[in-house]
Amino acid sequence: MQKIAPITKLALTIFVTIWSIVLQSLPALTALIVCQLILLVIAKVGSSIYKGIASLFVFAAILAGMQYAINNDIMLAAITASKMIAMTLVFFILLATTRMQDLSAALVLQCHIPYEYAFMLTAALRFIPDFLAESKAIQEAQACRGYSPQGNVLQRFFSYMAVIKPLVLKAVTKSETMALSLELRGFGSRKTRSFKNNVTLALQDYAMLLSMILFTSYLVIQIY
Amino acid sequence: MLELKNVYFSYKAQSHDIHDVSLRVNPGEFLAIVGRNGSGKTTLTRLMMTLKKPTKGELFFQGNSLANATPAKMAHHIGYVFQNPDRQIFHDTVAEEVAYGPKQIGCTPEQIQTFVTQALEVTGLSHLAATYPLSLSKGQKQRLTIASALAMQPKILILDEPTSGQDARERDQLLQLLLKLHQQGTTILLVTHDMEFLSSCAQRAIVMKKGQKVFDGTVAELFHDTNQLTDWGLIEPAALKISRQLASFQISQTTSITQLGNQIANLLRRNNDHAENSPHH
Amino acid sequence: MPAIALQNFSYAYNHPKKVLDNITISIEKGSFSVILGPSGAGKTTLCLAVAGAVPHYFGGSSAGKVYVAGIHTQESSMQQLALTVGTVLQDYETQLVTMTVEEEVAFSLENMGIVPEEITQRVEEVLAKVGLTGYEKQAVTDLSGGQKQRLVLASVLATNPKILVLDEPTSALDPEGTYSLYKLLSDLNQEHGITILVVEHDIATVLPYADQFILLENGQLILNGTPESVLSFMAKKQIFAEAIPPLWQLKLMIEELATRQFASWHTEEEAIIQLGKALDEEARKNA
Numbered sequence: 001m002q003k004i005a006p007i008t009k010l011a012l013t014i015f016v017t018i019w020s021i022v023l024q025s026l027p028a029l030t031a032l033i034v035c036q037l038i039l040l041v042i043a044k045v046g047s048s049i050y051k052g053i054a055s056l057f058v059f060a061a062i063l064a065g066m067q068y069a070i071n072n073d074i075m076l077a078a079i080t081a082s083k084m085i086a087m088t089l090v091f092f093i094l095l096a097t098t099r100m101q102d103l104s105a106a107l108v109l110q111c112h113i114p115y116e117y118a119f120m121l122t123a124a125l126r127f128i129p130d131f132l133a134e135s136k137a138i139q140e141a142q143a144c145r146g147y148s149p150q151g152n153v154l155q156r157f158f159s160y161m162a163v164i165k166p167l168v169l170k171a172v173t174k175s176e177t178m179a180l181s182l183e184l185r186g187f188g189s190r191k192t193r194s195f196k197n198n199v200t201l202a203l204q205d206y207a208m209l210l211s212m213i214l215f216t217s218y219l220v221i222q223i224y
Numbered sequence: 225m226l227e228l229k230n231v232y233f234s235y236k237a238q239s240h241d242i243h244d245v246s247l248r249v250n251p252g253e254f255l256a257i258v259g260r261n262g263s264g265k266t267t268l269t270r271l272m273m274t275l276k277k278p279t280k281g282e283l284f285f286q287g288n289s290l291a292n293a294t295p296a297k298m299a300h301h302i303g304y305v306f307q308n309p310d311r312q313i314f315h316d317t318v319a320e321e322v323a324y325g326p327k328q329i330g331c332t333p334e335q336i337q338t339f340v341t342q343a344l345e346v347t348g349l350s351h352l353a354a355t356y357p358l359s360l361s362k363g364q365k366q367r368l369t370i371a372s373a374l375a376m377q378p379k380i381l382i383l384d385e386p387t388s389g390q391d392a393r394e395r396d397q398l399l400q401l402l403l404k405l406h407q408q409g410t411t412i413l414l415v416t417h418d419m420e421f422l423s424s425c426a427q428r429a430i431v432m433k434k435g436q437k438v439f440d441g442t443v444a445e446l447f448h449d450t451n452q453l454t455d456w457g458l459i460e461p462a463a464l465k466i467s468r469q470l471a472s473f474q475i476s477q478t479t480s481i482t483q484l485g486n487q488i489a490n491l492l493r494r495n496n497d498h499a500e501n502s503p504h505h
Numbered sequence: 506m507p508a509i510a511l512q513n514f515s516y517a518y519n520h521p522k523k524v525l526d527n528i529t530i531s532i533e534k535g536s537f538s539v540i541l542g543p544s545g546a547g548k549t550t551l552c553l554a555v556a557g558a559v560p561h562y563f564g565g566s567s568a569g570k571v572y573v574a575g576i577h578t579q580e581s582s583m584q585q586l587a588l589t590v591g592t593v594l595q596d597y598e599t600q601l602v603t604m605t606v607e608e609e610v611a612f613s614l615e616n617m618g619i620v621p622e623e624i625t626q627r628v629e630e631v632l633a634k635v636g637l638t639g640y641e642k643q644a645v646t647d648l649s650g651g652q653k654q655r656l657v658l659a660s661v662l663a664t665n666p667k668i669l670v671l672d673e674p675t676s677a678l679d680p681e682g683t684y685s686l687y688k689l690l691s692d693l694n695q696e697h698g699i700t701i702l703v704v705e706h707d708i709a710t711v712l713p714y715a716d717q718f719i720l721l722e723n724g725q726l727i728l729n730g731t732p733e734s735v736l737s738f739m740a741k742k743q744i745f746a747e748a749i750p751p752l753w754q755l756k757l758m759i760e761e762l763a764t765r766q767f768a769s770w771h772t773e774e775e776a777i778i779q780l781g782k783a784l785d786e787e788a789r790k791n792a
Contacts, residue, residue: 146328
């Protein structure tokens with residue numbers, strides 16, 4: 001899976017999403033989910049991905065339960081939950097098997113998205129863990145000053161300002177510093193930019209793309 | 225006052241970030257915890273503040289187990305001064321910022337008023353009470369976080385690497401402030417890399433290495449063995465290193481530059497005077 | 506031609522509050538220079554002026570000129586200057602923008618449009634230079650503070666800058682980390698002729714390597730010269746004298762009390778040798 005070009009995986013993501021919407025039968029959706037799980041196994045992804053998938057299944061089950069409670073239609077509930085799993089799984093495949101740098105290279109070189117936008121996408125992912133760590137550090141610092149949110153929603157909201165304000169401020173200064181440091185590293189002179197990694201399509205990519213298109217056409221013809 | 229009994233802690237399974245540490249913080253002492261980055265110094269103080277719970281072992285404050293304590297409750301007893309003031313400042317004035325802690329722990333308005341005034345005075349921030357906290361200098365921001373902790377009337381003050389990033393002037397002011405607080409009876413626990421700073425204020429030192437306590441004794445004992453200092457990643461104060469190397473000239477060991485300077489100057493001056501005066505005798 | 510030259514340079518982020526006031530400094534090629542001064546003296550702004558971020562990025566109003574390797578910064582662009590000046594900011598963690606170590610270094614090179622084959626080779630070289638060989642695939646977030654610092658340095662060195670500017674690079678490091686960072690900078694300075702400009706509070710840590718001190722206070726240049734001349738001046742005039750490292754406090758104290766002069770002290774070892782010699786002579790005179 002890691003050898004497949006990022007653009008092919010992007011296409012896979014889009015196609016799987018279409019299939020999940022188009023397919024209406026539980027066996028077909030189950031087959032789609034199983035195929036995706038096999039792809040993940042082949043790709044030898046880390047255990048953290050499986051943990052994420054496990055919580056996805058739990059979430060889908062809750063969703064199905066809720067829908068069953070409302071509509072009293074077990075088939076509809078199962079189909080909706082399967083659709084959600086099938087659609088979300090493909091993002092797991094994409095993110096677990098593609099390096100962010102390659103994804104942005106593909107977006108720029110093959111989809112002709114301006115580099116700045118593609119970079120923002122990847123940088124945002126890079127800073128999510130930092131942001132969470134910062135939020136935890138602030139909560140701890142305020143806890144040492146007696147901060148412990150309790151009372152009704154409004155009271156909780158106001159006490160939460162003790163965390164929100166420093167966090168927002170930090171996020172702002174951090175993004176300013178990042179913008180400055182990008183300039184200092186010569187970022188933004190787009191004409192001369194290169195990409196270290198090869199993201200061009202190989203034979204297996206064309207094969208995959210072709211079969212995905214054929215399968216989609218078949219589905220569309222079958223339905224209409 | 226504060227006691228750790230065979231405490232273990234790990235961030236991830238299998239690793240031992242704190243390994244079987246026992247120690248006692250005595251009332252009124254000035255204690256320093258030193259060691260390399262990643263040796264477990266800060267983790268130890270976080271355990272004391274109950275920001276982390278030990279995976280094994282127990283902590284006691286004034287004889288009571290801290291197994292069910294929370295940081296918000298510990299704030300009554302321990303003031304924790306973090307390295308980065310920007311992670312806690314969020315009010316519009318310095319005085320409001322300092323008042324936050326006492327308000328949270330349920331002090332009366334009169335108490336809050338008194339505690340804030342006292343805390344601002346001792347940290348030398350009274351004239352800045354109405355200032356916007358984020359416009360303060362680095363050193364002032366740090367004193368603000370100390371004032372915020374002091375306003376909750378803690379018995380112990382923990383400071384995590386307070387000298388890092390501070391200029392020499394701010395560092396001197398901090399030293400004077402800590403000495404004053406200690407004199408007034410506050411128990412102080414300092415996490416630091418700064419041996420010159422430590423040797424001018426702390427009485428006792430604990431050395432951490434790879435999550436274990438490898439030394440616990442007086443500051444004089446800490447500097448006793450040079451090889452061990454290197455092994456612990458610590459730097460000998462300049463005066464001590466020089467006085468040790470010049471021991472053969474009857475220079476006694478000291479960590480104070482002034483003492484060492486006087487000793488050497490006396491030896492050189494006495495002989496100078498002697499040489500200058502000799503023709504007259 | 507000096508590596509860095511400021512000519513009557515003044516700068517204000519918001520007019521009229523001058524952060525730098527009529528500064529004239531010249532830093533020779535291959536120098537290891539240290540900017541000293543209390544907080545708020547304008548040290549960071551001086552670094553940013555050399556990198557071209559002041560005024561290119563921050564705007565504000567300025568007067569006078571800054572030349573970096575002969576280039577007039579205001580007439581150049583930050584991208585152009587990035588080829589000559591490598592900058593490590595105070596908040597260096599935010600300078601790291603990619604997921605893995607090798608991507609981080611490659612990012613700088615991609616920005617310059619270097620061909621992929623060369624990138625691979627340069628990444629390898631520069632990681633070896635900072636001692637991060639073997640960490641290529643490691644996630645940036647898993648690195649220690651000292652390793653992150655080295656990675657930023659590597660990503661900056663990748664473009665072969667002639668000048669390195671570092672703003673308080675050691676504030677998050679322990680004594681060993683500080684020592685090895687300055688040792689590394691000194692090697693780059695000695696072996697590769699890179700001009701180094703660094704802001705540091707703890708003068709003792711740079712004393713063995715520096716050949717020029719620049720003392721600022723309230724945006725003004727107080728003195729610019731050899732470490733010896735600046736430290737003696739600080740003691741004599743009692744300007745920011747708190748910052749004089751213990752070693753030099755001792756030197757200046759003995760020189761004054763015993764009315765004699767010692768050669769310059771860069772390390773404790775040098776001091777011990779000179780003091781030993783002096784004490785030995787005196788003992789012999791006495792005997």
